[in-house]
Amino acid sequence: MSQGLTGTCWSFSTTSYFETEVFRVHNRKIKISPLYTVYCEYVEKAKRFVRERGNSNFAEGSEANAVLKIWKEYGAMPLDAYTGLLPGQSVHDHRILINEMQSYLKGIKDANNWNENEVVSTIKSILNYHLGTPPDNFKVDGDDMTPKEYFKKVIALNPDDYVEILSYMQQPYDKFVEYEVPDNWWKSTEYFNIPLDEFMSVLKNAVKNGYTVSIGGDVSEPGIDSWNKVAMIPTFDIPSDYIDEYARQFRFTNQTTTDDHGIHLLGMTTKNGKDWFLIKDSGAGSKNVEPRGYYYYSDDYIKLKMMNYTIHKDALPQSLKDRMK
Amino acid sequence: MEISKIKSNINMKKFYLISLAAILFASIAAQGQEKNKAVFTEPKDGYYKEISGEADRYAAKQTTTAKSFKVDFTGVDLPKTLSEFTYA
Numbered sequence: 580m581s582q583g584l585t586g587t588c589w590s591f592s593t594t595s596y597f598e599t600e601v602f603r604v605h606n607r608k609i610k611i612s613p614l615y616t617v618y619c620e621y622v623e624k625a626k627r628f629v630r631e632r633g634n635s636n637f638a639e640g641s642e643a644n645a646v647l648k649i650w651k652e653y654g655a656m657p658l659d660a661y662t663g664l665l666p667g668q669s670v671h672d673h674r675i676l677i678n679e680m681q682s683y684l685k686g687i688k689d690a691n692n693w694n695e696n697e698v699v700s701t702i703k704s705i706l707n708y709h710l711g712t713p714p715d716n717f718k719v720d721g722d723d724m725t726p727k728e729y730f731k732k733v734i735a736l737n738p739d740d741y742v743e744i745l746s747y748m749q750q751p752y753d754k755f756v757e758y759e760v761p762d763n764w765w766k767s768t769e770y771f772n773i774p775l776d777e778f779m780s781v782l783k784n785a786v787k788n789g790y791t792v793s794i795g796g797d798v799s800e801p802g803i804d805s806w807n808k809v810a811m812i813p814t815f816d817i818p819s820d821y822i823d824e825y826a827r828q829f830r831f832t833n834q835t836t837t838d839d840h841g842i843h844l845l846g847m848t849t850k851n852g853k854d855w856f857l858i859k860d861s862g863a864g865s866k867n868v869e870p871r872g873y874y875y876y877s878d879d880y881i882k883l884k885m886m887n888y889t890i891h892k893d894a895l896p897q898s899l900k901d902r903m904k
Numbered sequence: 905m906e907i908s909k910i911k912s913n914i915n916m917k918k919f920y921l922i923s924l925a926a927i928l929f930a931s932i933a934a935q936g937q938e939k940n941k942a943v944f945t946e947p948k949d950g951y952y953k954e955i956s957g958e959a960d961r962y963a964a965k966q967t968t969t970a971k972s973f974k975v976d977f978t979g980v981d982l983p984k985t986l987s988e989f990t991y992a
Contacts, residue, residue, distance in 0.1 A: 599992055791992045801974050809982050813975045846991020851981055857989040875983040 580613070581872075582861040583671030586639030589762070589795070590616045591861035592841040593646040596793035596889065599843070600736055603789070609733060612656050614663025614671070615713050615726070616646055618706050619653040621680065624764060625702040629695045633688035639677055640762035643793040643841055643889040644769055647738045654726025655734060660717035663710040676709040742895070742903070745770035745887040746778035748828040753902050758887060760838040770887060771903055775824040779882055783854065785894035786847045796885030797830075798840040798862075803880075805864030811877040812884075822883045836884055842874070844881075844888070854878040 582591045590613040601609055620641055627635040649655075663671060680702060687698055716723050719733060743758075750756035750772050757763065758770045773781070782792065802811040812819065817826055830836035846857035858865075858874040865872050876885075892900060983989070 603992065787990075789992055801972070804974060804977060807977050807982060809977070811975070811982075846989040848983060848989045850983055850988070855983050855989070857986065857991050870986050873986060875989075 580861055581671070581863065581866060582613075583863075585617075585671045585673040586677075587613065587617050587641075587671070587673070588861055589641045589643055589841040590614070590620070590646060592795075592843045592859070593643040593793040593889065595843040595859055595861070596643070596791060597646065597734065597736065599791050599845070600891065601734055603791075605735060607733075610658040611734065612658045612661045612663070614710060615653075615656050615661045616649050617663065618661075618710060618713055619649045620645055621706055622699055622702060623649070623652075625680075625684065625698055626695060627765060628684055629687070629693050629698050632693060633684070636761050636764040637681060637684055638761070638764075639673060640764075640838075642758065642760075642763050642767065642838075643795060643887075644741075644743050644767060645765075647741060648765075648767075650730045650734070651738055654728070654730040656713070656717055656726050656729055657719060657733075661711070661713045665709075665711055673709070676705065679705050679709075740892050741889055742892055743767075743770045743887055743889055744778060744781065745772045746775045746824070746827070747772065747831055747886065748824055749832070755903075758838075760886075762838055771899075773899070775827060775882065777899070779878065781890075781895060781899065782844075782881070782888065783847065783878075784896070785890055786844065786856070788894065790891055790894040791846075792844045792888040792890045793841060794844045794881070794885050794888040795838060795841045796881075796887070797836040797838070798842075798884075799837070800880075800884065805867045805874075808865070808868065808870075808873060809875050809877070810858075810880040810884075812879040817883070819879050822879055827883055830883065831886070836886070838886060844876075856881060 580591060580595075582588055594611050594613040594616065598609060598611055601607055624635070624637050628637050683701060683705065684698070687693070713726075716725055717729075718724070719729060724732070745756065745758055749759065752772050752774055754772060755768055756770055756772045757766055757768045785792065798810070800810070800812075800816075802813050802816065803809070812822065827836070840860075840862065842861075843859040844856050845859055848855050848857070854877070856876045856878065858876050859872060860874050861872070865874055
């Protein structure tokens with residue numbers, strides 16, 4: 580699925596991840612609506628904007644763990660119950676939507692008019708106009724369901740089974756910390772920060788054992804090419820042997836690594852002694868050439884540029900799980 | 905009444921009469937002016953259209969394509985298909 584002209588990669592990639600998890604855990608293929616999550620997320624962002632008196636980020640971006648946060652609060656729904664597209668519309672385009680909501684909230688801040696109910700009601704009206712109104716109920720295999728029932732009975736994954744893994748040097752290792760980026764707009768401290776070598780070994784071990792992850796980081800690099808479908812680190816940037824936690828943190832600190840895209844890491848191969856990862860990507864570039872919707876990322880790229888991933892706890896080594904207690 | 909005061913009153917009356925006459929004349933003249941009307945018309949392509957077209961053509965010639973600095977993948981052995989991967 581394409582995220583179109585929107586900044587909602589976090590929802591598309593993580594929804595794809597949990598659809599794969601539903602198949603892995605329950606052997607059931609389902610398609611979940613990414614746009615219902617986006618809708619509810621905007622409502623939550625607006626609430627926080629009011630409560631923080633305008634000092635909370637209201638933009639399109641978010642993080643992978645926002646998806647479970649929203650599903651726990653609002654539930655979820657099948658894709659065919661809510662596409663977020665209006666009749667006749669085939670491509671998601673939120674450029675006008677986000678502009679209207681941000682302009683409205685700027686007006687609220689300028690007027691110092693912090694009526695949460697009124698703000699939420701107006702934000703919902705704008706969302707309903709541009710994305711359509713989400714249904715209260717829908718049919719699943721002939722049964723009437725609410726979003727919360729769909730999350731509990733159909734998705735049927737335990738949110739506590741999933742954990743966020745992060746690796747950077749600006750916070751202490753072996754602790755749950757805040758991921759300090761604007762898209763972590765609710766200042767979540769659910770990220771378990773580990774050294775880079777372990778970050779990579781846990782990831783590779785998980786994928787080899789049939790797990791996938793929702794992963795986020797930076798995709799604005801000369802080594803990314805949509806026509807060749809690859810992401811790699813060229814030697815003129817930094818030779819492979821020199822990629823370590825310092826090189827990674829250096830780029831994060833000077834903001835040449837930013838938290839700008841979420842993708843779904845599906846698989847792995849080894850070619851000429853180097854590991855490569857198979858990536859499912861909802862961004863437009865991934866659809867330039869066949870196979871549409873995919874990229875191949877080198878392990879150097881993940882090591883240097885991708886900051887965090889969502890993973891099932893069963894995929895973690897016991898030593899790491901013990902340190903999380 | 906002193907003669908100077910009488911003269912002053914006569915001058916004031918003259919002034920009021922002349923002012924009143926001027927206002928009446930202006931008012932009558934205004935009432936006599938024909939009101940303008942308006943109609944809806946199709947806009948005509950005038951000189952602005954002529955020069956804006958030329959300006960657009962010039963601007964288009966000046967546009968340079970933004971270039972990005974990318975890796976040259978020629979000869980680099982990269983994964984090419986999904987079948988090369990083991991995946992969920």
